[in-house]
Every structure is written in structure tokens, then in C-alpha cells.
Amino acid sequence: MCKVNTSKVSLLAAVIWGAWAVPSWAMPGAAPVPQTPERPSMPVIIDPGHGGTDLGAVVKGLREKDIALAVALKLKARLKGLPVILTRDRDLYVTLDRRIVDSVDWGGAAFISIHLNEVKSKKMSGAVVYSYGPERRRGRRRKRRPSVPPMPAPPRVEAMESEFLARSIVKALREAGIRVEPATKSDYYVLKSPSSPSVLVELGFLSNPEEAVKLADSVYQNRLVESLAKAIEQYASERALRPEDL
Numbered sequence: 001m002c003k004v005n006t007s008k009v010s011l012l013a014a015v016i017w018g019a020w021a022v023p024s025w026a027m028p029g030a031a032p033v034p035q036t037p038e039r040p041s042m043p044v045i046i047d048p049g050h051g052g053t054d055l056g057a058v059v060k061g062l063r064e065k066d067i068a069l070a071v072a073l074k075l076k077a078r079l080k081g082l083p084v085i086l087t088r089d090r091d092l093y094v095t096l097d098r099r100i101v102d103s104v105d106w107g108g109a110a111f112i113s114i115h116l117n118e119v120k121s122k123k124m125s126g127a128v129v130y131s132y133g134p135e136r137r138r139g140r141r142r143k144r145r146p147s148v149p150p151m152p153a154p155p156r157v158e159a160m161e162s163e164f165l166a167r168s169i170v171k172a173l174r175e176a177g178i179r180v181e182p183a184t185k186s187d188y189y190v191l192k193s194p195s196s197p198s199v200l201v202e203l204g205f206l207s208n209p210e211e212a213v214k215l216a217d218s219v220y221q222n223r224l225v226e227s228l229a230k231a232i233e234q235y236a237s238e239r240a241l242r243p244e245d246l
């Protein structure tokens with residue numbers, strides 16, 4: 001699993017819960033969020049995992065934070081027809097709190113967190129796409145991952161939309177011939193945005209030497225980006241047609 005550095009996480013669940021109940025832009029006296037090119041209405045938010053002092057997985061000099069950022073920048077460039085915001089566009093440490101709060105403040109139409117996997121085995125390969133839900137292998141996961149601050153589950157509609165988006169991404173990756181697990185559930189922190197359908201994509205396993213070479217390769221990154229972009233575009237177009245109360 002990707003190593004989520006939670007040592008600097010400081011979010012109070014109440015902050016997020018409050019943000020959901022009363023969005024900051026809707027608070028009395030709060031200035032409305034300006035609709036600028038940097039802050040468009042209903043943007044797709046791309047979240048390159050880790051950054052700065054949080055390297056993520058590091059295997060033989062390949063750093064998760066670098067590849068996640070490279071793919072995120074490519075994805076933003078590819079999605080030029082949609083409003084896109086990056087939670088970081090350079091090598092910068094951003095707390096998990098900040099990423100979620102931004103997704104709320106920006107009113108994200110979708111939140112896609114980009115990570116890479118690392119496990120002890122060198123054989124595991126392929127992408128894994130998560131949306132919010134109960135974890136099957138909770139016991140194993142807990143050993144690898146420090147606990148995160150309590151945070152409410154996302155609203156039902158967001159969870160359903162998140163699963164829909166996760167399945168779209170899995171389908172697009174599979175159609176491109178990229179190995180991918182069936183859409184998977186997790187309670188990762190960044191999957192709990194109270195207002196944006198959210199997925200976490202593990203692009204592949206840095207711990208697999210062959211796959212690590214591919215993940216660092218710009219051509220393979222472009223294949224991943226093309227699949228992600230197609231799925232996001234499809235999701236965006238279909239969501240626009242979907243009744244709001246689904």
C-alpha cells in the first residue's frame with residue numbers, strides 16, 4: 001500500500017464536519033469563493049500524493065511523490081477541456097487536511113488522488129482504484145498504516161458517485177490493456193471528502209522491479225493518463241445528465 005504519512009496530520013474532524021454542514025463560502029459574512037481561472041466552478045481536483053518532506057514510497061531512487069506529480073501534471077494538461085485544480089503543482093508538502101478542505105472550498109466535481117504502491121513482495125503488479133467503503137483486510141492494513149484522525153464517512157450520494165467514478169477508471173485502464181484490480185473499497189482519509197466524489201488511484205507497484213521501470217517511463221505514464229482522462233471525461237459528462245438526488 002502507499003505509505004500515507006499521517007505524522008503531520010492535524011485536522012480536527014469537527015472542522016471538516018463543520019465545513020460540510022456549513023461550507024466556508026456559505027458562512028455569514030464569508031466572502032464567496034471567487035470564480036477565477038485558478039478557482040473555476042466545479043473543477044476536477046487532481047491530488048498528487050505526498051510531496052516535500054513526505055516522499056511516499058521510495059524504491060531504488062524512484063520516489064512516489066515525483067511520479068505522482070508527473071502523472072498529475074500530465075493529466076491536467078490532457079484534461080484541457082475541463083476545469084482542473086491540482087492540490088500541489090510542485091514538490092511541496094501538503095497536509096491531508098488541506099487537501100480535503102481545498103476539495104470542499106473549491107466545490108470539486110471529483111477528487112482524484114494519485115499514488116503508487118509498495119509492498120514486501122516484488123511480484124504484485126497493476127493498478128488499484130479505491131473509493132470509500134469498509135475495508136476487507138482491515139487487520140493487515142492497520143499494521144502497515146498509522147491511524148488517522150477520526151473523520152466521518154462521506155454522505156451516501158458522494159460514496160455512490162465515488163464508486164461510480166472508481167469503476168469508470170478501472171474500466172478505462174482495463175480497456176487500455178493496463179493490469180488493474182476490480183474497484184476496491186477503503187477508508188483512506190482522502191476518500192472522505194464530504195462534498196466531492198473521491199477516488200484514490202494506486203498507479204502500480206514500485207516494489208515490482210519491472211513495473212517500477214514502466215511507472216517511471218513517460219510513455220507508460222501517458223497511457224495511464226489517457227485512461228484516467230477518458231474515465232474522468234466520461235464521468236463528468238454522465239454526471240451532468242444524472243439527477244441530483246441520485
Ligand SMILES: [Zn+2]
Nearest residue numbers: 002003049115
Ligand atoms: Zn501514497
